[in-house]
Amino acid sequence: MKSAFIILLAALPFAAAAQTTQAELLRRGELTGTRPSARSQARQTAPRPANTASDPVQQHLLQTDVNLAQASADQLPSLYERFIATTRDERRQWTYPQWDAAGQVLARLNQRYEQVRTTLPLEERLRVRSFQGEFHTLRGARQVKDKLD
Incomplete structure (x- = not known):
């Protein structure tokens, strides 16, 4: 029990480094469900690639x-759901560039979700939020594991 506590205590600096701020997630387009700021609305009016x-x-x-x-x-x-199922199945073999590519796909999903989320029932919005959170948890866990190894 004491050794588990020591390991967790030793991992704290790595866990803190793996944390991403809400502002950073918003900037990258990976956190949705919050009210868009004036800056993000200005970005939405700019032409985007299809x-x-x-x-x-x-x-x-x-x-x-x-x-x-x-x-x-x-x-x-x-x-x-399909995105997170694939992530769960393949995450142990992914390299950092593969995690980044998956993050870009999630960002595109989140862009569309932000446009239509108000038409979804609350239960579906909660499911989507839990999938978003699970991806970031899996990604962060991988980064901590690599730091510990």
Whole structure:
């Protein structure tokens, strides 16, 4: 019991370094569900490249060929579910560039979610938020594990 406490205590600096601030997540487009600031609304009015389904990483992670810019609100919870299922299955073999690519796919999912979230029932919004949180937890756990190794 005492040795487990010592290990946890030793891991605290690494866990703190792995934490990402809410502002940083908002800047990267990985945290949604909050009210958009004036700055983020200004970014939304700027022209964006279309979220085409030609991205092979996106196709693999979502297990389907879908244009996220045109995905309906009722499609999003199942897309998030497929995304997190693939992440759970493959995370142990992923390198940092693969985690970054998955983070970019999540950011695209989150962009569409932000546009249509008000049309989803509360239960579905909670499911989506839990999937978003799980991804960041898995990513952070991987970073801590690599620091400890």
